[in-house]
Amino acid sequence: MSDKPKEYGFETRSIHAGARPDATTGARNTPIYQTTSYVFDDVDHAADLFNLQTFGFIYSRITNPTVAVLEERIANLEGGRAGVCCASGHSAQFLAFFSLLEPGDRFLASKNLYGGSITQFGVSFKRLGWVVDFVDATDLDAVKAALKPEHKAIFIEPLANPGGIILDTQAIADIAHNVAIPLVVDNTMATPYLFRPFEHGADIITHSTTKFLGGHGTSMGGAIIESGKFDWKKSGKFPNLTEPDPAYHGLSFYETFGDFGFSMKTRCVGLRDFGPAMSPTNAFNTITGIETLHLRMDRHVANAQKVAEFLESHKAVSWVSYAGLKSSPYHDLAQKYMPKGPGSVFTFGVKGGFDAGVKVVEGVNLISHLANIGDTRSLVIHPASTTHRQLSVEQQMSCGAGPDVVRLSVGLENVDDIIRDLDDALA
Amino acid sequence: MIDLIYCDDWLRSILKDVHTIAMVGASPKWNRPSNFVMKYLQGKGFRIIPVNPGCVGQVILGEEVYGSLKDIPVPFQMVDIFRNSDAAGALSDEAISLKEEKGIEVVWMQLTVRHDEALARAETAGLKVVMDRCPKIEYGRLFGELSWAGINSGIISSKRLKV
DSSP states (O other): OOOOOOOOOHHHHHHHTTOOOOTTTOOSSOOOOOOSBOOOSSHHHHHHHHTTOSOOOSBTTTOOHHHHHHHHHHHHHHTOSEEEEESOHHHHHHHHHHHHOOTTOEEEEESOSOHHHHHIIIIIGGGGTOEEEEEOTTOHHHHHHHOOTTEEEEEEOSBOSSSSOBOOHHHHHHHHHHTTOOEEEEOTTTHHHHOOGGGGTOSEEEEETTTTTTOSSOOOOEEEEEOSOOOSSTTSOOHHHHSOBGGGTTBOHHHHHGGGHHHHHIIIIIIHHHOOOOOHHHHHHHHHHHTTHHHHHHHHHHHHHHHHHHHHTOTTEEEEEOTTSTTSTTHHHHHHHOTTOSOSEEEEEETTHHHHHHHHHHHOSSSEESSOOSOSSOEEEOGGGTTTTTSOHHHHHHTTOOTTEEEEEOOSSOHHHHHHHHHHHHO | OOOOOOOHHHHHHHHHHOOEEEEETOOSSTTSHHHHHHHHHHHTTOEEEEEOGGGTTOEETTEEOBSSGGGOOSOOSEEEEOSOHHHHHHHHHHHHHTHHHHTOOEEEEOTTOOOHHHHHHHHHTTOEEEOSOOHHHHHHHHTTSGGGGTBOOOOOOSSOOOO
16 A cells, blocks of 8 residues: 655654755755744634644744744654643643643652652642652552552653663553553653653653753753553543543544644643743754754763763762663663663762762862753752752652762763863862 | 554655545534534645535535535545544445546545455555545645644655745
8 A cells, every 4th residue: 555654763863853944945954933923814714723723823832833843853753743842841741741630630750750840749739739649660569559540640750860760661651551541751861862762651751851952051941742652532531632622612632633632732722821832042952952962862871881980989989870880770771771871860979978969069170060961061969959958858868869969960071081070079 | 453554655645646535524513623624625725525414405615515425426536534433334335336437546534533344345446545544634744734733744854845
């Protein structure tokens, strides 16, 4: 009936997916469409657009041609069906759950998450009536035991921030699918170059594009990608997607848009009504970043491996949590899921606790002391005094951010320079 | 069930060669998917002839409604089935029987509609068959519009899109 579709490699798609020369001008690079709004042909055309009955642009809060290139680029690299970009990784998580949950609903989340996500889920989501239950997702029996009939999703970071822990994504996906709920995965730390969650059972992926995708520490952004494979009807748990929407003249998003219905709902209701749109300029910067994602990630993981090995042998360091090290309990899972390397963000413990941790982050000269990851520059932070300071010491310990913990995001500088800077700070 | 994979060039050639489409299950209600798929395809230059036994003689988006494929008095190259999978088999078989008389070349079953036995019969009869796809979505995907909503078109090309 038809020949096989052409397949292109990851590197080619990093550069080309979603971006064709401009139809009118032939501009080869993606133009920055710095515009808020778009003219209608006539009233009938406007009505069709507002009713979601034709494709096109209305207002850049909802869609923008530059942002659309980035959305398709990331969706393509993840092997997904569709993507929605937004202002930050946090807004991506918010919008994803807004499409999934009703007030009073619960979901299960790994306790090994970025500290900001633990606060977002545990404190701010609660005010909307969305209740999270945290679980140690490194223990599959614990996940099974914690899962209740009222849970509507499981959320994990397969490569967890602040560091070193790798989850058995496929096994957790199987647990979720046994009860017909989706596995939502944040893939910020690995990027689709190192790990593709849809190939291991995930149904929705979120990203902070601020990190490795953009890669240069210039532009905030988030993304929500759907696989297009999840059956939203089966469990009856997702009326927001399957039932008629009163705000769109009774349109059911799943019936009308099928395997990209979740994305359309997230865009045309969540993004429309709450408004955390990505700026076209940030989309442009992120598109440019992604074009070198494969080159940068190879160097990030190579540098991280060398830095981790150096730290493991250092007398002032009590432990290093990097899944690329043979000593890591997650080394085997890293080999299985991320054979190119388990990212470049990891933690280590300094002898001397809280004060020794502070001394490291204040003692570096080349490495930047700041609250971000995934930059060309090497970055360092002491989570207990910054990103995780809102948490109790018990919570800090529980998510790998205790008083002695230092987090590194190893950049693309000369690796000997990075090592020398750490050696000086540890002296 | 086997995944349905269709080559982009093949789908593109169908959408370029077809001019008139009989849409079975076309609804007169403006907010039903069949109605706005019809309107979208009309806007792209296709003539869509609605088939709906419950609305014979009515007019949908400027076109008279017929009760069955055989009642349509003009040639049409494609049958777009906006009915459930159970109904699709008989409709596909009817398209086979009318193939010469009406000039039918393609049987297209909408999103979620799939009938593998009917597919085999129609292909044996020399018809092209597409299942579980929407011609509006595929048109939008292949000619650039679907990408505007962040959907992965799967298309890689250094050629400028034609406006």
